[in-house]
Amino acid sequence: MDRWALIDAHFQDETLVTQQIDSYNQFVNETIPEIIEENKVIDPEVGDFKIELKGIHIEKPTTTEIDGSVRRLYPMEARIRDRNYMASVYLDMVAIRKGVELQRARMRIGEIPVMLKSDLCWLKGLSSKELVELGEDPLDFGGYFIINGKEKVLVAFDEAAPNKVFVSKENRSNVSAVAVIHSTRGMYRGKTRVERRNDGIWIAQFPLAPRNLKWIILLRALGFTDDQEILDAFLGEKEVLNDALLNLEASAIKTEEEAIDYIGKFVAPGQIKDYRLRRAQEVIDNYLLPHIGTSPEDRKAKGYFLIRMAERTSEAAYGLRPFDDKDHLANKRVELSGKLMELLFRFAFRALVKDIRFQVERALARRKKLRLNTVVRPNAFTEAIMYGMSTGTWPNRRTGVAQNMNRLNFIAPIYMLRRVNSPLSKRRKNFEAREVHGTHFGRFCPLQTPEGVSAGLIKYLALMAKVTTASDAEKIDRLLKKLGVKPVVG
Helix, strand or coil, rough: CCCCHHHHHHHCCCCCCCCHHHHHHHHHHHHHHHHHHHEEEEEECCCCEEEEEEEEEEEECCCECCCCEEEEEHHHHHCCCCCCCEEEEEEEEEEEECCCCEEEEEEEEEECCCCCCCCCCCCCCCCCHHHHHHCCCCCCCCEEEEEEEEEEEEEEEEECCCCCCECCCCCCECCCCCCEEEEECCCCCEEEEEEECCCCCCEECCEEEEEEEEEEHHHHHHHCCCCCHHHHHHHCCCCHHHHHHHHHHCCCCCHHHHHEEEEEEEECCCCCHHHHHHHHHHHHHHHHCCCCCHHHHHHHHHHHHHHHHHHHHHHHCCCCCCCCCCCCCHHEECCHHHHHHHHHHHHHHHHHHHHHHHHHHHHHHHHCCCCHHCCHHHHHHHHHHHHHHCCCCCCCCCCCCCECCCCCCHHHHHHHHHEEECCCCCCCCCCCHHHCCCHHCECCCCCCCCCCCCCCEEECCCCCCCCCCCCCHHHHHHHHHCCCCCCCCC
């Protein structure tokens, strides 16, 4: 078999940076509308005034000359004139005060960087002759940005898979196994832990929760007051059921209100009971496994999830299942440009909402008429975007995300666009994380990595490796229901 013929056929439809462009296109076409839908009402909570978002429109890059004329902005002109190759973002807004519509308009909220050869780029779909006429290299793959005339690359990162349970063994004498999940919803990423002590007691931990919170107390707070209901949720291993019975007997708290008040005494100490209950419920809804949901109706589902986490710790402790391998690629996700831009967009949009609230409060204090063009300032959004793209510092405190692209030779840009960094500290040894894993075969180059402190933490995709974009979870959920899978709750 002619292997080179197979490789040539592969690259007829794919390029070495296709995954970066596909990820960015998904961000523009799917993720941005989802973010707007999540925040479709901007409520400053003053003066009975609110703004409803009805739609989004993103234009391709343009430039405005001194005489006021607007025309297309092409990448080569952005390079020569030290301009930003960015697209204007417009939102259809409706201003409402006391239930009465004041104004409806399409407002410009700012700009986002445009990736070359993406759906927003003027170069997409052009022939080699047309690219040469525009001053572009026909062999250039795209996949990068132009900020202040400089070509910028968003370097990919490999992270532990979000919303996935990992069971591991810790170097603590009183803990036999720990189940950890990084629950992610929007920009929020919180860690939830269930650890099994050597005496069989399960301890739960999540943000703002009291220390050494017994798993059974948290389960009671989620509405599991019937012991038989809890036991029926386990799969039936004798050793695991013994641990479950031990935990049921470990706490005198039996009702939901008692459990919520127990948590409330830690999250709202010294407050009256009604406030303690309300505050504890807010903490449970918003900080415990937020990827499942943040409403009271999701508490049962969270309880079943915690049961499964506890079950896995006991299975690992009794040798019924192996501990998870954190370095296995099935337990990792590569964050490409689309995911990185999503984090930056959410941060910038939050800055915009904060600025709108400030402008509304100031207008009401000065008794001015509330109009969209006075409370919506595009600078707040664009400045947050430009800070990340210019400095390379991202909202999650990660540095070196946006880097100047190396044009030393033809290979150098591809080299950077297929680079994958690890978020682990370079100062720590992390021997296992630096080693070549068996799942790297065919996905990462086993040889190419820098020398010194970065050895093994900076990797490069193999020649024919491709990173897929995220799938719609709702489509998978509908497919499972169609195949007859019944939900545990509801």
